[in-house]
Amino acid sequence: MKRYITSLVFGLMNIVMVAGCSSDDKSPEKPIESEVVKPVAIEKTNSTKIYMHYMPWFETNESTSDKKWGYHWTMANKNPNNVGANGRREIASYYYPLIGPYHSGDKNVIENHLLLMKYSGIDGILIDWYGTYDVNDYRMVKENTEQLIDMLEKVGLEYAIVYEDRFLTNVVNAGKAISVTSAAKTDLAYVQNNYFTDANYIKINGKPLLMNFGPIVLQTPAEWTNVFNTLTTKPTFLTLWDHSVKAGENASGEYAWVYKDNSFLTNFYTNTKPKLGVAMGSAYPGFKDFYAEGGGGAAIGWTIEHNNGATLDATLAIAQNAVVDYLQLITWNDFGEGTMFEPTVEFGYSFIEKIKTFSGVKNTENVFPEISRLYDLRVQKKGNVEAQKKLDQAFNYFVSMQSAKAKQIMSEIK
Template sequence: MKRYITLLFFGIISIFVAVSCSSSDDKSPDKPTEPETFEPVAIEKTNSTKIYVHYMPWFETNESSADKKWGYHWTMANKNPNIIGANGRREIASYYYPLIGPYHSGDKNVIENHLLLMKYSGIDGVLIDWYGTYDVNDYRMVKENTEQLIAMLDKVGLEYAIVYEDRVTKNAVDAGKAISVTAAAKTDLAYMQNNYFDDKNYIKINGKPLLLNFGPIILQTPAEWTNVFNTLTTKPTFLTLWDQSIEAGDNASGEYAWVFKNSTYLTNFYTNTKPKLSVAMGSAYPGFKDFYAEGGGGAAIGWTIEPNNGATLDETLSLAKNANLNYLQLITWNDFGEGTMFEPTVEFGYSYIEKVKTFAGVKNTETVFPDISKLYNLRVEKKGSADAQKKLDQAFNYFVSMQPAKAKQLINEIK
């Protein structure tokens, strides 16, 4: 009898607890379900060449900048993005228009959009154009935007490395911020070592962190680079621009190709220079058309490479394939001022990253680029809705874990 009463007692308690919990849940205020997170999954592809893309983190809008003005890279000297044409596009210093419109490089929604597009096109990582640590010109802004970018790279499952602009060292000295150009470079390199090089997704080649230099332009002797690198615990795998490694001497591990006039320079690099280098990084580009003269930003570069309906990119990717490269740099993701962008534009749509996807041999041939753009558009449209943002967070998590069908379904449910 006691056993029966005990069981009955516990049974009643269990029912009471269950009802209480249910009642408690029913009365709790509606709040968005926390998104399920997933580790990033690498995209499957057949091309073993590591594909990196050169990235400019230097764009500002009138909402993001301290002075509430559009940044120079959208305006140059004479363009005003506050002027909106009949076609709905802002006036910017470029012959081409980003599909998502002009943006702030530190905007998390923009970064999410860029990195997901890269991932699904088969790009392995980002080579970030970097202007050092000194508060000169817009360098601090570039550094801050860079670190917003880096914060999301790991979540998406992409690598990165720094492309150091050593020209900044002279500007740091001229501004009274550094005592010498080598001292400025040492400060910048120490920062990289302490904040970037040890990241698990920082690109390593031959076991050492990869560092590219856009030049050298100021530090033009091996002795200067030896002096700069002597302060580092681990000397990086250091690549200069093509035909410039002599200026770094034994400090240079190799060179990377760039864009110039026509493809004969690439052919020469692959045929004559690459065999002599320990590390060689090729290049591919869709065209080159700078806006400097029209934008009042100085003299034009003096030559143009027409896109030729995608034929220029086809040719440079074909040259890269035939060169059997270990590393390829796409030039560039978003240099709108020079017209070299792979980023989707009004003019070219997704055609350039579709070509990269084919080159990479991405196995998932499903169309996802428009859905990634839709994710961005909804981020902006629904910025005031916590519920919608949680769903979009979940869609992002599906995308990075290679579950695009689930991501699309969730995106399409948001009205």
């Protein structure tokens, strides 16, 4: 499959041209030349489509109207306003993001995340999505998702929605919809009208990909048939592993997840994958939830140790041996469950370095620290218009695979 390369053209970038001319030269001055920059797909050798599961649910005290940190940084008993002697905030996780805790709708954060993914050889992201209704934090998740989508095209990455039907009952109980199926119809009509039509929305077998974390609430084929009957475009619909029976013929296949140990992956590839029309594998660096310590409920009850990257190596090898066409990485940033590929204080860039190797990225240059430097400069130079213009140019150079130029322009910022 050809990699998607967006045709979006960025704003013209000024290149100062110093032209020498004699005093008696009467010819008109040449206009400043400009360079048009497009996002370019990274070159890689692995044909497997590699997608990253992404959580757009984080809030900070600067992003909320009540100036409180969001649940996913605090759970029930952590306060990120408390800063330790090491300079780190108190968050509900055993692991600490390299850029610190953040707001998922922050454009600087999104820029950092997507550039790191691009240079890792990741083709697109699978966005955990709660629907359209203004209940609990669902609207915030939707707004953050759309900030993310706005930048995906600029970076040259694809995306698809992972629908969480588990929250439909909350929508009905809040009086926002008359039934769970009517709420789902509203949500998926929105997805069809606003996301499916995007040129960089992931298509499988010519149809837009829609994934579901479950099903949890809509548990019968009749309910899913009812929901999908309102769509003009029937999606390639993937359920969580062993859950497609709940959707019946509406399901095109299943995707693997993370559970207890790697034997469940082996079983999926050996026994389930051959029966599916579409099968999406998974790989993960580990699993260690913070729920009990954070007062966020009972612990999941099992742990998969990260083992200094050995767990990720093993799950990638299992996927490679299974010859999967599609691979989901679990997850970019579920810090509460410790499955994050996002660079952390504890693991550095090691997990995305492994993905870069797995995907066969031809550019062996170590660009990840420079992408982090772009983020640091964005924050440091907040309000400095000239510096931000240069950083915009650096961003454009990064997405067009001109990292040397990006480094050069960043070096000019004092």
